Amino acid sequence: MDVIIVSKTHMSSAACVGGVLANGRFVRLLDSDGYNQDSDTDLEVGDVYTITFSERTEKTPPHVEDILVHTMEHKFTFSSIEKMVEYLTDKLKxxxxxxxxxxxxxxxxxxxxxxxxxxxxxxxxxxxxxxxxxxxxxxxxxxxxxxxxxxxxxxxxxxxxxxxxxxxxxxxxxxxxxxxxxxxxxxxxxxxxxxxxxxxxxxxxxxxxxxxxxxxxxxx
Incomplete structure (x- = not known):
């Protein structure tokens, strides 16, 4: 499934990367072992990746967005943040x-x-x-x-x-x-x-x- 990277935040010595799946679901992209991305991750807001993933088995509400990403392939990057926002709001609602x-x-x-x-x-x-x-x-x-x-x-x-x-x-x-x-x-x-x-x-x-x-x- 495709995911749009919509945020990247500092989290101690790591990066918390947020995304929106092609079905409009909010997700937080952890690695396959359940850890946050490295602080110097190449993932950037506006990137679109095709990923395979599984659900994190232990989730504590309200943090229900966690997924374990097993593979990632860069698909494209939006030409502008405005284009990404337009897609999120008009297409994914x-x-x-x-x-x-x-x-x-x-x-x-x-x-x-x-x-x-x-x-x-x-x-x-x-x-x-x-x-x-x-x-x-x-x-x-x-x-x-x-x-x-x-x-x-x-x-x-x-x-x-x-x-x-x-x-x-x-x-x-x-x-x-x-x-x-x-x-x-x-x-x-x-x-x-x-x-x-x-x-x-x-x-x-x-x-x-x-x-x-x-x-x-x-x-x-």
Whole structure:
């Protein structure tokens, strides 16, 4: 079956790679042994691969997307991210949340006093751990403790960014983004939680990068 690579996020020393199958199903591409992809994986957003896979036998909701990939053959790469988004929305009819942060993950998110969204083992568990979202307000970059975060301007909402794209200062309202829930963990020995993350965005220009020292050698 074919799969479209739609996200690549940092996960300690590995890369969590998300995709959408030809039938519209969200998947997370693990290797045949059940591990995440290497941090320097060649898989890129917009790539399309033909894969063979099996289901991961042990899945803990909401992380139901895990598949074990046995073979991969590159088929093609979309000519632009816009073309990929058009295919996902017009052909595959993928579900997209639209509106405020309150619509995410079936409305089951809880929020810390610092604005971090999460689901807890004592609360309602959503049906999946990934999704597309079109926010109704700008998301503005506000780093905290040297970590990139994006702030939704109502009710003090902050979302940690874990993607591979170079961070932008502003994600305008109406931009398609991908969000996910991190794996279960227990902060400060409290109940286990899955925290909300921003995986990436689609259709925004890459931010300008600073000139490197090699430019000093150019004759102009």
């Amino acid at each position: 993928v579900k997209i949340w639209r509106g405020s942060t309150e619509v995410l993950f079936d409305g089951n998110l809880e929020w810390t006093s610092g604005g971090s969204g999460y689901i807890s083992e004592s609360g309602e568990i959503p049906k999946n751990s990934v999704g597309f979202w079109i926010p109704d307000r700008d998301l503005n970059r506000k780093d905290y403790n040297e970590k990139v975060r994006y702030s939704y301007p109502i009710r003090w909402r902050n979302i940690s960014y874990v993607g591979y794209q170079n961070p932008v200062d502003n994600i305008p309202a109406g931009t398609l983004v991908r969000v996910s829930l991190a794996r279960w963990w227990s902060p400060n020995e409290d109940e286990e939680r899955c925290y909300l993350q921003l995986s990436g965005w689609y259709g925004l220009p890459e931010p300008d990068t600073e000139n490197n020292d090699e430019d000093d050698d150019l004759p102009f």
